[in-house]
Amino acid sequence: MTALDAVLDEVLIIGLDDWVDAVSVTSLVKEVMGVEDQDARREPAIEVIRMAVEGGLMRLGDYYDHEGFVPWDLDNDAALERVRRAWEALDHPVNLYEVCWLDNTEAGDARARAALEREDQAAEPND
Numbered sequence: 777m778t779a780l781d782a783v784l785d786e787v788l789i790i791g792l793d794d795w796v797d798a799v800s801v802t803s804l805v806k807e808v809m810g811v812e813d814q815d816a817r818r819e820p821a822i823e824v825i826r827m828a829v830e831g832g833l834m835r836l837g838d839y840y841d842h843e844g845f846v847p848w849d850l851d852n853d854a855a856l857e858r859v860r861r862a863w864e865a866l867d868h869p870v871n872l873y874e875v876c877w878l879d880n881t882e883a884g885d886a887r888a889r890a891a892l893e894r895e896d897q898a899a900e901p902n903d
Contacts, residue, residue: 791880833884
C-alpha cells in the first residue's frame, strides 16, 4: 500500500460519518505522509482526491449549512479540473469551505470499513 493509498483510506474512514473537506485531506497528508510544508501538501491532496473520484469511491461537491452536501453536476475530468483551478487560485493555505467537499459512495464506504477492519486486526495483540 502506498502512502497515498493510506491517506485515501483515512479520508474514506472520515467519510463514513461526515462529508470531508479539502482541509481534512491536507491534514491527513501531513499526518500520514509527514509533509510539513503546507504548499507541498497540495499536490498529494489533489492526487488523493483524484484517486477517490476516479475510483468511484467519493463524489465532489459543495457543502451549504442549510442544504448539506450538494454534488457537482460535472464529469470527473471537469470536477477534478475545478478542484485544481480553485486550489491554485488561493494565495493562502486552504480553509474550510474552500475548494471542495467529498462524499463517500457505497464503494467508498465498503473500502473504509475494510480499512477499519485491517486497522483493528493490526491492533489486536498476537497470542
